[in-house]
Amino acid sequence: MSYKTDLPVMLQANPHAPEPFLGLKLWHILPIGLIAIFGPGLAFAQSTNEAQSPLSVLLDWAPLLLKGFAFNLIISFCAMALGTIIGGILGLGQISLLAVTRHSSWFVTQFFRNAPWLVLLFFAMFLLPFEMNVFGFKVPFPDWLKAILGLSLPVMANVSEIVRGAVRSLPSGQWEAAESLAYTRLQTLWLIILPQCIKRMLPPWMNLYSILTMATVLASIVGVNEVMTLTGQALASEGGRPELLAPFYGFILLLFFIYCYPIARFTVWLEKKYAFIT
Amino acid sequence: MSWTPAEPMVSIKNVHKSFGDLHVLKGISLDVMKGDVICIIGPSGSGKSTLIRCVNALNDIQKGSIKVEGIEVNDPKLDKLQLRRKVGMVFQQYNLFPHRTALQNVMMAPVRVLKQDKSIAEETARALIKKVRLEGKEDAYPGELSGGQQQRVAIARSLAMQPDVILFDEVTAALDPETVGEVLETIKDLAEDGMTCILVTHEMGFAREVADHIYFTDRGIIVEHGPPETFFQNAKDSRTKEFLSQIL
Ligand SMILES: Nc1ncnc2c1ncn2[C@@H]1O[C@H](COP(=O)(O)OP(=O)(O)OP(=O)(O)O)[C@@H](O)[C@H]1O
Ligand SMILES: [Mg+2]
Numbered sequence: 093m094s095y096k097t098d099l100p101v102m103l104q105a106n107p108h109a110p111e112p113f114l115g116l117k118l119w120h121i122l123p124i125g126l127i128a129i130f131g132p133g134l135a136f137a138q139s140t141n142e143a144q145s146p147l148s149v150l151l152d153w154a155p156l157l158l159k160g161f162a163f164n165l166i167i168s169f170c171a172m173a174l175g176t177i178i179g180g181i182l183g184l185g186q187i188s189l190l191a192v193t194r195h196s197s198w199f200v201t202q203f204f205r206n207a208p209w210l211v212l213l214f215f216a217m218f219l220l221p222f223e224m225n226v227f228g229f230k231v232p233f234p235d236w237l238k239a240i241l242g243l244s245l246p247v248m249a250n251v252s253e254i255v256r257g258a259v260r261s262l263p264s265g266q267w268e269a270a271e272s273l274a275y276t277r278l279q280t281l282w283l284i285i286l287p288q289c290i291k292r293m294l295p296p297w298m299n300l301y302s303i304l305t306m307a308t309v310l311a312s313i314v315g316v317n318e319v320m321t322l323t324g325q326a327l328a329s330e331g332g333r334p335e336l337l338a339p340f341y342g343f344i345l346l347l348f349f350i351y352c353y354p355i356a357r358f359t360v361w362l363e364k365k366y367a368f369i370t
Numbered sequence: 371m372s373w374t375p376a377e378p379m380v381s382i383k384n385v386h387k388s389f390g391d392l393h394v395l396k397g398i399s400l401d402v403m404k405g406d407v408i409c410i411i412g413p414s415g416s417g418k419s420t421l422i423r424c425v426n427a428l429n430d431i432q433k434g435s436i437k438v439e440g441i442e443v444n445d446p447k448l449d450k451l452q453l454r455r456k457v458g459m460v461f462q463q464y465n466l467f468p469h470r471t472a473l474q475n476v477m478m479a480p481v482r483v484l485k486q487d488k489s490i491a492e493e494t495a496r497a498l499i500k501k502v503r504l505e506g507k508e509d510a511y512p513g514e515l516s517g518g519q520q521q522r523v524a525i526a527r528s529l530a531m532q533p534d535v536i537l538f539d540e541v542t543a544a545l546d547p548e549t550v551g552e553v554l555e556t557i558k559d560l561a562e563d564g565m566t567c568i569l570v571t572h573e574m575g576f577a578r579e580v581a582d583h584i585y586f587t588d589r590g591i592i593v594e595h596g597p598p599e600t601f602f603q604n605a606k607d608s609r610t611k612e613f614l615s616q617i618l
Contacts, residue, residue, distance in 0.1 A: 269465035269524075272426055273479040273531060274454035283482065287469050 146339045153326045154343070160319035161347050163236070164308040167318065170240045171308075172301050175247025182248060183255025189277065197252065204249035210310050216242025217314040236318075239311040247304055254296045258289035295363045302352045302359075309344075319344055373440030379404045379535055379566055380425060385434035387420055394420050396590035397434070402535070407567045409577040412587035413613060418570040421587070422537045425568065426457040439534060455483070458533035462540045464520040466512040472499060472523045473508040476530045484531065491530075498526040502556050518549025522556050535566040542573060574618055578602055586610045 185197030204212065216238045223232045262285060270280040312320035323340050330336055373379075378401035387395035394417045402408055410418050423429040425436055427443050427450050436443040441453055466475050477495035480486040486494075499508055502522040512520050521541055528536055538557065542550045554576050561567055561580045571577055577584055578598045585595040586607075594610045595601070605611050 263463075263465075265461060265463050265465035266467065268428055269459075269461065269467070271428060271450075272454055272457070272459040273527070274451045274483045275479065276451065279482055283478065284467055288467075 143333070146333075146336050149330060149336060150339045150343060153340075156322055156326065157319055157340075157343065158347075160317065160322035161344075163316075164305070164311075164318045165351070167236060167240055167243065167308045167311060167316075168301070168305040171243040171247055172304055174240065175244040175304075176251050176297070178244070179248035179251025180255055182252035183259075184281070186252060186256040187259050201249045201252040201256075204245050205253060207246065209243065209246050209307050210313065212245045213239065213242035213310055213314060216245070235314065235316050236311070239308075239314065239316045243304060243307060243311070247300060250300050251297065254293050254300070255289070257296075258292040259285055261292060262288055291362075291366050295359045295366070298355055298359045298362070302355050305352055305355075306348055319347070375404045377440075378402055378437075379406075379439055380568065381435075381437040382421075382425070383435045383437075385421070385424060385431050385436060387417070387424060387429060387431045394590055395424070395431070398587070398590070398592055399434075400585055400592065400595070402566060402568060404534075404566055405564045406582045407561045407569065407580050408583045408585065409581040410568070410570045410585045410587060411572070411574070411577060411613075412593075416587045417590045418587055419539050422459075422539055422568055422570055425535075425537055426454055426459055428459075451483075455531060456534045458528035458531055458536040460521070460524050460528050460536065460538045460541050462543050464512070464517070464524045464544075466520055466524055466527070468512050471509050471511055472504065472515065472526075475512070475523055476527045479527070480530050495526070495530055498529050499523070501529075501559070502526045503552070516549055517545045518552050521545065521549075521553045525553075525556055525560075529560075535568065536560070538567060538569040538571070540570050540572065542571070572617065574602075574614075586613065588613070 182197050182201055185193045186201060188194045188197065217235065220238050220241065221233060223230050225231075259281075266284055266288070267280060270284045275283070308318060309320045311318050312324070315321065323344060327333075327336055327340060380402040382398055382400050385395050385398045386393070398417075398421060400408070410421065412418055420429055424431050424443065425438065427448065431444050434444065438453060438456055441456070442448065443453065466472075467478070470478060473492070473495055476498055477488075477491040480491040480494065481488055484491075496508065499505065502525055504519060504522055504526070507515060507519060507523075512523070515523065524541075525536075541557075542553050545553060550573070554573060557567065557569070558576075558580055569577070569581070581598050583595060584598055584601045586593050586601070586605075586609075588609050594605060594607045602614070605614055
């Protein structure tokens with residue numbers, strides 16, 4: 093059951109009885125969130141009669157902001173998918189028998205794991221061309237696609253580390269038993285090792301996804317039309333009224349919270365469940 | 371390279387093995403004929419596990435020669451997969467695949483490695499599970515079985531590959547006393563069927579009963595060996611005597 097890794101999320105969960113999935117007390121959070129958003133707005137609303145109240149301004153903009161948020165989610169899905177595929181391969185590279193593969197995979201993993209996400213994003217933004225020549229066709233390479241590539245780099249490195257950690261955490265007896273049954277190394281990995289690793293990898297992987305989702309707002313800095321960028325534009329077009337700041341940014345916080353909190357709970361639940369079985 | 375049953379099935383000659391600076395095997399030689407059951411006994415750390423793990427190339431050796439049906443194990447060009455189809459192994463910790471049922475544990479390697487037809491492999495696997503007296507446990511996962519039951523599945527799993535020789539590394543050492551008997555019984559059945567077995571064991575009564583030959587190892591060498599009757603009654607070396615007096 094020892095699980096060596098430096099990701100804090102992979103520390104052993106206390107094997108107490110698993111609580112039911114989503115022991116969510118959402119109603120706890122909602123009032124607080126609502127107060128945070130609308131409280132200041134209401135206070136201002138009473139003082140300025142002729143201007144539209146912050147609440148109704150927010151409601152006007154909400155559909156656009158939600159669209160922006162959906163875009164954040166799309167970026168997160170794509171970056172996660174891409175990062176998981178490449179990171180999975182890189183993670184297997186880290187346990188390769190070939191020293192060259194092992195060392196270079198390790199280096200790439202460590203390099204991208206220890207780089208600030210924002211810097212990676214800038215690199216992707218400014219080093220990739222805005223269009224590419226594919227078989228003579230000019231394929232545009234929009235900013236959001238670059239953002240996905242940029243964010244998938246740290247995901248890749250972290251997934252690689254999750255895979256390596258999970259494989260290393262299996263008792264060596266599993267490898268030896270498979271070897272003595274004349275399985276090839278690839279068969280051993282595919283049929284014996286990885287299936288047992290999936291459940292060990294799931295909690296840290298979901299945790300990584302949460303972190304990635306929250307990091308998608310970094311794309312606003314490089315001009316992608318995601319929720320933060322749109323909020324900035326909305327606030328500007330409302331004439332930069334200061335009383336709008338709290339409700340607007342509070343709204344974004346609430347969106348992310350409602351999306352990420354259940355994932356975090358589900359992760360905790362999974363960890364407890366597997367702490368039992370393994 | 372052709373091997374005939376008149377020659378030893380496993381021939382170990384002057385084998386040396388080190389882990390770094392630690393010289394674990396210091397010139398071991400022994401022969402195992404087809405159908406033989408040999409037991410290796412000796413104090414902890416004397417290199418028993420290391421020795422049998424060298425036979426199926428889980429450990430490599432630095433010097434000497436190990437031949438299994440004429441295949442030289444100490445050969446850089448060794449086809450390990452070919453060797454391991456001939457040599458089965460059962461471990462102290464069972465090492466069943468916990469995500470697969472007992473039946474799947476037994477039939478997986480024949481299907482994937484020997485490319486047997488699935489239905490034939492399943493039929494064989496069911497027969498083997500019956501042979502190790504675990505009928506009805508086919509669909510149980512290893513976690514749902516007792517230690518003794520798991521070990522018997524592990525034996526069936528090894529048998530499913532139709533090996534010519536099976537290595538047993540203290541297969542009863544991790545078991546509750548009540549379940550030791552059922553596993554030893556299974557191994558005895560195999561021995562009676564003519565399976566070639568190399569056993570590392572601390573079960574002296576069992577060794578005396580089933581072994582054709584007993585080897586006593588200490589600090590990386592074979593101190594004394596012989597058929598069970600002479601070995602147990604007329605041990606000559608003082609280390610053997612001391613070991614036997616402690617364990618009997
Ligand atoms: N992979 C390894 N790396 C380094 N040293 C090892 C390794 N495997 C075994 N050894 C050492 O080799 C020596 C012999 O070990 P081995 O497991 O063969 O003994 P054994 O006779 O099987 O003992 P036991 O009865 O306790 O199982 C021990 O000193 C052990 O610490
Ligand atoms: Mg041992």
